[in-house]
Amino acid sequence: MEIGVIGLGHMGIGIARNIAKAGHRLTVWNRDPAKTDALVAEGAVRAASPAEAAQGELVVTMLANDAAVEAVTFGEKGILQANSRAIHVSMSTIAPTLVTRLDTAHREAGMRFLSAPVFGRPDVAAAGALNIVAAGDADLIAACQPLFEAIGQRVFPVGDRPEQANIVKLSGNFMILAAVESFAEAMALGEKNGVAPATFVEVMTETLFGGRSHRVYGEILAEQRFRPAGFTAPLGLKDMNLVASLANDSRVPMPVLGVIRDHLLSAMAREGEDLDWSGLALAVRADAGL
Amino acid sequence: MEIGVIGLGHMGIGIARNIAKAGHRLTVWNRDPAKTDALVAEGAVRAASPAEAAQGELVVTMLANDAAVEAVTFGEKGILQANSRAIHVSMSTIAPTLVTRLDTAHREAGMRFLSAPVFGRPDVAAAGALNIVAAGDADLIAACQPLFEAIGQRVFPVGDRPEQANIVKLSGNFMILAAVESFAEAMALGEKNGVAPATFVEVMTETLFGGRSHRVYGEILAEQRFRPAGFTAPLGLKDMNLVASLANDSRVPMPVLGVIRDHLLSAMAREGEDLDWSGLALAVRADAGL
Amino acid sequence: MEIGVIGLGHMGIGIARNIAKAGHRLTVWNRDPAKTDALVAEGAVRAASPAEAAQGELVVTMLANDAAVEAVTFGEKGILQANSRAIHVSMSTIAPTLVTRLDTAHREAGMRFLSAPVFGRPDVAAAGALNIVAAGDADLIAACQPLFEAIGQRVFPVGDRPEQANIVKLSGNFMILAAVESFAEAMALGEKNGVAPATFVEVMTETLFGGRSHRVYGEILAEQRFRPAGFTAPLGLKDMNLVASLANDSRVPMPVLGVIRDHLLSAMAREGEDLDWSGLALAVRADAGL
Amino acid sequence: MEIGVIGLGHMGIGIARNIAKAGHRLTVWNRDPAKTDALVAEGAVRAASPAEAAQGELVVTMLANDAAVEAVTFGEKGILQANSRAIHVSMSTIAPTLVTRLDTAHREAGMRFLSAPVFGRPDVAAAGALNIVAAGDADLIAACQPLFEAIGQRVFPVGDRPEQANIVKLSGNFMILAAVESFAEAMALGEKNGVAPATFVEVMTETLFGGRSHRVYGEILAEQRFRPAGFTAPLGLKDMNLVASLANDSRVPMPVLGVIRDHLLSAMAREGEDLDWSGLALAVRADAGL
Incomplete structure (x- = not known):
């Protein structure tokens, strides 16, 4: 062709x-x-x-x-x-x-x-x-x-x-960040109680969460490897804002989306805009005093 | 032995x-x-x-x-x-x-x-x-x-x-419900825009989220098969309250945990206590007018 | 002049x-x-x-x-x-x-x-x-x-x-809805435990919260008088979206704003768009099974 | 007698x-x-x-x-x-x-x-x-x-x-912290846009929010006077946990309560436990990079 x-x-x-x-x-x-x-x-x-x-x-x-x-x-x-x-x-x-x-x-x-x-x-x-x-x-x-x-x-x-493809794509990005957020919350809880982050990631990815997103981002989170960014926090925020705008127009409350956006904002406010989007975990860590 | x-x-x-x-x-x-x-x-x-x-x-x-x-x-x-x-x-x-x-x-x-x-x-x-x-x-x-x-x-x-094993186990249950919650939010958004729930689940589990939890609960969510319960909402809430108590003592904010608990409460308030714990999705749906 | x-x-x-x-x-x-x-x-x-x-x-x-x-x-x-x-x-x-x-x-x-x-x-x-x-x-x-x-x-x-005046004005509207939201949450808790809404409002407005917003909206909430709207939910949502956009650009996480927006969306999804903006309380009530 | x-x-x-x-x-x-x-x-x-x-x-x-x-x-x-x-x-x-x-x-x-x-x-x-x-x-x-x-x-x-009196009292404490939280969010937004905190407090307390709680805590927030504590953050958290426990048993979701508890935890994790309960505002500020 x-x-x-x-x-x-x-x-x-x-x-x-x-x-x-x-x-x-x-x-x-x-x-x-x-x-x-x-x-x-x-x-x-x-x-x-x-x-x-x-x-x-x-x-x-x-x-x-x-x-x-x-x-x-x-x-x-x-x-x-x-x-x-x-x-x-x-x-x-x-x-x-x-x-x-x-x-x-x-x-x-x-x-x-x-x-x-x-x-x-x-x-x-x-x-x-x-x-x-x-x-x-x-x-x-x-x-x-x-x-x-x-x-x-x-x-x-x-x-x-046609827009349905973009809704699915954006929702996928939302689900990635939701996975990062919940991973980060659980890892902060574990870390404060002496559970090594890499150990927690291994248990999760070898049992319940063996998919690609959890493997890729679990490793990044355990190593706190947020720079250089694979996909930057501002780009992640842009996508989450597109989801929020659609949710607004569709009258769909999405509270986890709200948490994600707030943590992206917080991570950027404290760490700068060159972070990887998974760097929202730094907001979770800072909030826990880590 | x-x-x-x-x-x-x-x-x-x-x-x-x-x-x-x-x-x-x-x-x-x-x-x-x-x-x-x-x-x-x-x-x-x-x-x-x-x-x-x-x-x-x-x-x-x-x-x-x-x-x-x-x-x-x-x-x-x-x-x-x-x-x-x-x-x-x-x-x-x-x-x-x-x-x-x-x-x-x-x-x-x-x-x-x-x-x-x-x-x-x-x-x-x-x-x-x-x-x-x-x-x-x-x-x-x-x-x-x-x-x-x-x-x-x-x-x-x-x-x-010894308690570290229980922290990991409870955190795993938290991560399961976090996955259910984010799945439910994205599926409500999709459904209101004409994306079939089963289609969304298929795309996610065949690409980013191929692990066991997403496969098991994705299917339950797409079929809205919340009864009979495999693990009831009150038991799920009990576990989430154990996580919350630990998070409280450890000074670890966990906002997604808060969302999950609120949705479990809401689902039980509206649907009764015989729901599967993944039935928290019904709170997400009701909030979206579905 | x-x-x-x-x-x-x-x-x-x-x-x-x-x-x-x-x-x-x-x-x-x-x-x-x-x-x-x-x-x-x-x-x-x-x-x-x-x-x-x-x-x-x-x-x-x-x-x-x-x-x-x-x-x-x-x-x-x-x-x-x-x-x-x-x-x-x-x-x-x-x-x-x-x-x-x-x-x-x-x-x-x-x-x-x-x-x-x-x-x-x-x-x-x-x-x-x-x-x-x-x-x-x-x-x-x-x-x-x-x-x-x-x-x-x-x-x-x-x-x-000049824009600072609008930031203050919009923030005031945010604070009104935050007051409505917290009032609604406390009143749902009281109502489920036999405390009459009007009684709760009276105690609050005669002691801690004697200002105009709490008096006006406390009465509306106690009477559930959400129609006809004094200021409609879609107009309230429009203002909250302006706040959210500013918060986004300013890198200021505002989690209570997120709660308010989700409840406005939920109330409109379930009740229609002719509600008063304080009708977000209906989302709080529905979530509690009231 | x-x-x-x-x-x-x-x-x-x-x-x-x-x-x-x-x-x-x-x-x-x-x-x-x-x-x-x-x-x-x-x-x-x-x-x-x-x-x-x-x-x-x-x-x-x-x-x-x-x-x-x-x-x-x-x-x-x-x-x-x-x-x-x-x-x-x-x-x-x-x-x-x-x-x-x-x-x-x-x-x-x-x-x-x-x-x-x-x-x-x-x-x-x-x-x-x-x-x-x-x-x-x-x-x-x-x-x-x-x-x-x-x-x-x-x-x-x-x-x-008898317990109804305690429910009203605890709900009042919840409403105080909800007022502090929303004040803190709005003030962070204003401050990042050049609106002086004391100015914002004055406008609010002289117009919409003239009651005692807003006057007392507005002044504390504007001056960031969180030590010595009038009522400590751990005591505030204890009360919020009592509310959460009641909300849990009553099946009443209270998302603003969740925000408050997370911010109390975060403030204590970062600042120590001798803070005034209104010091949860420090979590809001830190999250905004202030």
């Missing part, structure tokens, strides 16, 4: 490379064009604008935040001006309300839109092993299978309204 | 049977002696009192609450009156403060005490596959290996002060 | 009338001009646009929300196009970030801006007894004394940055 | 003196008899035991905690062994469950019991201006009028079950 990729950050670069590796024709665009050099050297075509990157069958966006997605879509020479039949596959973690707006705008422009955010860090993207959460028309999900096979290990269709 | 088992409820019966199956000489005692009949028919000896059940090398207690453990230990013809060298292996989920008191009392009586609560439901106990959290003198843990091999799949030594 | 008033809702009408009664020359503008009829009949001048209402020495805005203030200020024939030296006295409860933006815009337009939100319901506005929280240049506060004397009982200068 | 007073701490001394001043015959007992010297010098009779202090028509107990009240009531030569018809007027802030137990025990012993805890600090007790919350048989409340007139400014009958 002819596939464009817009956004070549830590995640986008891995995605783009796996698309090329699978034999698709790859076109790339990035705000800072220097980041496209390596891929062009490997055979990709450099597009002059987002619209130009959207001339093929699919155009993937993988960007940092709502504003960046808005810019490449609605902006000058943006995707909506492609005058093509490309399916825009949005993989960024953005607000569900923006996704709804994007979907409508694409329909009005005669284009098609699919939301497909992913679970997985940059190393997983590089390995082509992302988990993809997709929402939108079933036809579009089917049409994107070649893309998904190139970059991911599994696709989870979660609904026919 | 000669091993006594005191307490033949859902958990104790499986433990006792696996002890016998492993070739140890089994003596049993239960407040209601009728519950010993089956095991006696299978070859076990019926003790006339807790003290008599403690004449061998080990005596296991597996009882419902603090009061029951106090009764068989400190009461008339209780374990402390055994005048033996038996190691008392306490497997019940009881207050850390009681465990400390038991340890001291056994030392004063010239006996030995080990705390070894377990993770695993009755079916796991029956299968001899419990996970055992042990704390106390390393010598005692070593001496109990034949017992642990008979009933469990793995032993986790977590410290040399 | 020549004073314009923009916004003749429940609050603005009382303010305008007291300005006229004090002998100032009154000009009025309202989006729906029908609402100006009564005042014009009483002698006020009807302005054709916000800009025209800003030709005197002062122009007061008292509007429902951020969007309305933005419209009359930045819009076509808005205040910023008045080409006058009027001081814009903003009395609406709006976002501190908007206030900062308004202040800057006025300076750039060669105009002057003062923020002066008020405490007091429509009856208090009609009586000319508002409490005014003012922030901005001391010169401007001084220049507005004739206005403040006409409409209020007291002026509280709280800082020289 | 002949009135005994048991417990001559900061509160009891003032109460006893006002009883004598009103012309009643005063008998006193204190665990440390040295504390009775001053009153005996002023004309009071020193009792040799609690039972002896209960030979008159009324015997007042004003003690620090449950254990002290249990000792003077159930202990050797305790009140229940007075073999008199004295009404035991319990003024201490103790657990509602203990009050119920005391009531039953007095009935069984042919004695009478009334619960009458008070609002007011030692200076108020010395001035004879306490507010008295009374619960029990109306006859007993009537019989105690001469006592109440001697020591208080007003009596609030709140129910016919």
Whole structure:
């Protein structure tokens, strides 16, 4: 297929490379064009604008935040001006309300839109092993299978309204931080009573909580390895605020979300903004006098 | 070895049977002696009192609450009156403060005490596959290996002060309910936005949260299968109150624990006390107008 | 003085009338001009646009929300196009970030801006007894004394940055709902133990909490008089979200704010959106099974 | 009347003196008899035991905690062994469950019991201006009028079950700390945005929150005057734990209570146990990086 990729950050670069590796024709665009050099050297075509990157069958966006997605879509020479039949596959973690707006705008422009955010860090993207959460028309999900096979290990269709994929993705991030928070509370209790953090983590991950999140963050918590950040606290807070905004509009009280946000704020207020998002544990520790 | 088992409820019966199956000489005692009949028919000896059940090398207690453990230990013809060298292996989920008191009392009586609560439901106990959290003198843990091999799949030594095992066990129960709470909040958000609960659970358990607790409780939550209770809400609340009491004495704020307790109270206030402890999700749902 | 008033809702009408009664020359503008009829009949001048209402020495805005203030200020024939030296006295409860933006815009337009939100319901506005929280240049506060004397009982200068007045005003609303929340929790506890709500309110207001908020809301809570709303739950939620946004930007955890917001959401989810903001007590009651 | 007073701490001394001043015959007992010297010098009779202090028509107990009240009531030569018809007027802030137990025990012993805890600090007790919350048989409340007139400014009958008075008293203490907590959150928000704490307190107490609690604690918070303690954080925590225990048994979720307890724990963990109970504000400040 002819596939464009817009956004070549830590995640986008891995995605783009796996698309090329699978034999698709790859076109790339990035705000800072220097980041496209390596891929062009490997055979990709450099597009002059987002619209130009959207001339093929699919155009993937993988960007940092709502504003960046808005810019490449609605902006000058943006995707909506492609005058093509490309399916825009949005993989960024953005607000569900923006996704709804994007979907409508694409329909009005005669284009098609699919939301497909992913679970997985940059190393997983590089390995082509992302988990993809997709929402939108079933036809579009089917049409994107070649893309998904190139970059991911599994696709989870979660609904026919594109914003539902983002709700699932954001909820997953909420559940990660809820796991971090409860781990941190229990570990503070244990530590004050002489139970070694690493011991507690081992018991939990070898019995009740053997999944990936608990293994990854249990180790980080036991070692208090919050810098350098894998995913920063301000980015985590941004996602939690998106969840809170949705919860507000949906009239869903989420008290654990409130605890998480307060601890992120507290950790940033005391430790600075370069912390890993799991550094909210430092607020838990400080509150316990540790 | 000669091993006594005191307490033949859902958990104790499986433990006792696996002890016998492993070739140890089994003596049993239960407040209601009728519950010993089956095991006696299978070859076990019926003790006339807790003290008599403690004449061998080990005596296991597996009882419902603090009061029951106090009764068989400190009461008339209780374990402390055994005048033996038996190691008392306490497997019940009881207050850390009681465990400390038991340890001291056994030392004063010239006996030995080990705390070894377990993770695993009755079916796991029956299968001899419990996970055992042990704390106390390393010598005692070593001496109990034949017992642990008979009933469990793995032993986790977590410290040399017996109450530490109970802190880890209670913290594990806290983490289970924290997982239920965060799952319930996210699922309410999803459900109000058209994401099917079972779909959300599948995405989570197949990606970030593949451990046992999330699989077991994710399914219960998706099906809203809160009755009959596997472990009742009042028992869950009792455990959470033990955690809260310890957190209070240790000066450790645990806000997620507060959320859990409030939701358990609310669920019981509205739904009655026969709910499964994971039924705290019903409070989350009701608060969202679901 | 020549004073314009923009916004003749429940609050603005009382303010305008007291300005006229004090002998100032009154000009009025309202989006729906029908609402100006009564005042014009009483002698006020009807302005054709916000800009025209800003030709005197002062122009007061008292509007429902951020969007309305933005419209009359930045819009076509808005205040910023008045080409006058009027001081814009903003009395609406709006976002501190908007206030900062308004202040800057006025300076750039060669105009002057003062923020002066008020405490007091429509009856208090009609009586000319508002409490005014003012922030901005001391010169401007001084220049507005004739206005403040006409409409209020007291002026509280709280800082020289206009947004500070709005922070104090919003914090006051937060404190009102915090008082409602704690009252509701204590009353639910009492009621379940046979203490009559009205009795509890009487003890509190006659001893520890004799201030106006506790008297007003204690009575509402004891009588469960949540409809018709004096100030609706959605408006209360809007204010709490403004506080939350500021707290987020300022890195200030506010856990009681989280409780309040969750209970507002829950009350609206279950009872509809026509509740008084103090109807968050219904969430507290429902959670207790009352 | 002949009135005994048991417990001559900061509160009891003032109460006893006002009883004598009103012309009643005063008998006193204190665990440390040295504390009775001053009153005996002023004309009071020193009792040799609690039972002896209960030979008159009324015997007042004003003690620090449950254990002290249990000792003077159930202990050797305790009140229940007075073999008199004295009404035991319990003024201490103790657990509602203990009050119920005391009531039953007095009935069984042919004695009478009334619960009458008070609002007011030692200076108020010395001035004879306490507010008295009374619960029990109306006859007993009537019989105690001469006592109440001697020591208080007003009596609030709140129910016919003695423990109801303690529920109201404890709820009042909860409401005080809820006011402190919300004040502290708002003041942290203001302070980070340049609003002076004393200014915020003034606006609140002169407008919405003019009652005694807000005036007293607003000043303490603005000055951060948390030492020496008027009422220590551990005593405050003890009272909040009594509320939590009652809420637990009554199935009443109280999330603001959870916030308060966590902040008391956090403040003590970081600052030590000699803080005033309003020092929970230091946890709020630390969490905001102040």
